Amino acid sequence: MKHLNSILVAALVLLVVGVANAQDENNPWAIEVGTNAVDLFPVGHADGQDASNDRQGELFEEFFNVNDHWNILPSVSKLSVGRYIGSGFSLTAAGTINRLDKAGDLTLDDLTYYGLDGEIKYSLRDLINGPGGWFDPSIGVGGGYTWVDDIGFGTANGIAGVKFWIGENLALNFQTAYKHAFEDDYGIKHFQHSVGVLFKFGGKDTDGDGIYDVDDECPETPGLEEFNGCPDTDGDGIEDRQDACPNTPGLAEFNGCPDTDGDGIADPQDACPTVAGPASMNGCPDADGDGITDADDACPNEAGPRANKGCPWPDTDGDGVLDKDDDCPTVVGTVANKGCPEVVEPEVTVEIIKQLNDYSKTILFDLGKSTIRQESYAVLQNIKDIMEEYPSANFVIEGHTDSQGSDSLNERLSNARAASVRTYLTTLGMSGARLTSIGYGESRPIATNKTKAGRQQNRRVNISLKK
Missing domain, CATH: 2.40.160.20 (Porin)
Known part of the structure; x- marks a missing residue:
């Protein structure tokens, strides 16, 4: 002892x-x-x-x-x-x-x-x-x-x-x-x-699910090991915290909610959960595709306007525009043009571009400047009038110089002259959004710069169709 x-x-x-x-x-x-x-x-x-x-x-x-x-x-x-x-x-x-x-x-x-x-x-x-x-x-x-x-x-x-x-x-x-x-x-x-x-x-296991509280993300609710101790009440493989329908088995793509009719719309968001229908109709069917659910459609198998309870109005010329909305009920037209035929805009042809450039070559500027001489105003009015005939076409205004002077000076001058033409055309009413200007300086000659005549040809304004 x-x-x-x-x-x-x-x-x-x-x-x-x-x-x-x-x-x-x-x-x-x-x-x-x-x-x-x-x-x-x-x-x-x-x-x-x-x-x-x-x-x-x-x-x-x-x-x-x-x-x-x-x-x-x-x-x-x-x-x-x-x-x-x-x-x-x-x-x-x-x-x-x-x-x-x-x-x-x-x-x-x-x-x-x-x-x-x-x-x-x-x-x-x-x-x-x-x-x-x-x-x-x-x-x-x-x-x-x-x-x-x-x-x-x-x-x-x-x-x-x-x-x-x-x-x-x-x-x-x-x-x-x-x-x-x-x-x-x-x-x-x-x-x-x-x-x-x-x-x-x-180790404490408050909910008795075999997972210690320190590792249990839901320590007070019995759960499964694969979900770190959190439950999956409906057994659909989606834990309750991420399951929008925790008491009803569902699919992962619908956050755990079911899609009873299989139309790709989860039941909580499906106005007709037991009958397949498109998402545009909140899951309800529209057999005739007229945008009115069958339940509200007096003619579920014939497309018709809502104003006529889903039944069709007459369309005399068969152009898809009902007579009541057709400005030309007896002539086939387009929906966009309220049942009347579309007016086809003329195409800008090579000849038209040549005509524009014939005018543009006569545009005169002050020496070494981008200021347009007054005697060229009539020519620019003619150019504007031709362009207005083709309201959907966009145009590029190109400025060119001869090789006299530095490259940087020529490029600035050609840019300025092309921009000056564009600006003047907008003052005549042309939309600026339809016009683009760019200067190429002396980089694109169409004649020799060794002669006076050749240099004169190279000093020009060209107009092309913007693709």
């Missing part, structure tokens, strides 16, 4: 740590039951020691000499409680018991050993295997207190271990820890190895 106080202290600390960890119910706990071994030999030379001796060797010397150096109590001798705190880290409190009958090759007096340790460990599982792998190595640090018989001392611990997960919540845990004693006079440096069975548990 002489170690009863030590046992009670260890149990009390484990209980306090367990209660503290339990405050976050959404994080799983872990409990481990196993056995441990204490090795006092491979811990490094003591102060003043030059070589290994029977009691203490170099660091890691004969590290795996189980038979000669390891102190093992053949029973359950380790109990730990831990909690995962996130990002690969976990906190653990562990209590161990053992009996020491050897230190290296020396025989001891069967000393009692108690250890109480706190650990923080980092799991490399996700880095190595990805989430959920069975191989789970870890490293960690910690501190604790060790009693050998009635002598106690604190330790700083370095930890390495590996778990082998044999089930979702069950693992075999192998761990070794180097415990460095702070007290030089009576502290004992040593390695402690352990193997145990670890069981994860805890």
Whole structure:
């Protein structure tokens, strides 16, 4: 009974740590039951020691000499409680018991050993295997207190271990820890190895659907794993949160609502959900296609106007325009022209373009400027009158120069002269939207620039039909 106080202290600390960890119910706990071994030999030379001796060797010397150096109590001798705190880290409190009958090759007096340790460990599982792998190595640090018989001392611990997960919540845990004693006079440096069975548990599942609240997007409503714990009440494969009709099986394309008549319109938006009809009629049928639903159509199989309850008006000339709306009821016409024949606009021919350019070549400008001389106003009036005969045609006014002067100057001058012609034509009543102006400078000669006559031909305004 002489170690009863030590046992009670260890149990009390484990209980306090367990209660503290339990405050976050959404994080799983872990409990481990196993056995441990204490090795006092491979811990490094003591102060003043030059070589290994029977009691203490170099660091890691004969590290795996189980038979000669390891102190093992053949029973359950380790109990730990831990909690995962996130990002690969976990906190653990562990209590161990053992009996020491050897230190290296020396025989001891069967000393009692108690250890109480706190650990923080980092799991490399996700880095190595990805989430959920069975191989789970870890490293960690910690501190604790060790009693050998009635002598106690604190330790700083370095930890390495590996778990082998044999089930979702069950693992075999192998761990070794180097415990460095702070007290030089009576502290004992040593390695402690352990193997145990670890069981994860805890985690809150408010709705009892088997998915912990921390992973459950609908923690208070039982749901399905494929929907992260959210329900699919009508079983149509669309979770209720995204289902516009959560109590009636439907289709994904209609946000979970049904289309009973199969007309491509979901029942909630279908004015006739049991009879197929087009979307333009809100899902109701229109057999004659006159834009009036059959239910409201006095002649459902004959197209007719709404003013005549869906029955047809007479169309004497058969041009699709009812006599009451036909300005030419006995002559075939077009709907766009209120039942009268369309007037065909004459086509702009090559001859017309030539006539326009015959005029445009006579347009005169002030020397080196874009100002139109007054004697050209009559010519421009003639050009405008011809263009007005073709109200649907658009025209391009092109300015050209000879090669005298710089390229940039010629291009600016040709642009300005073409724009000047366009502007003058708009003052005569032409629509500016039908006219485009552009200058080509000296880039498109129609005669040689080496002679005066050739240069005169190159200084011109052309008019073309815009395609």
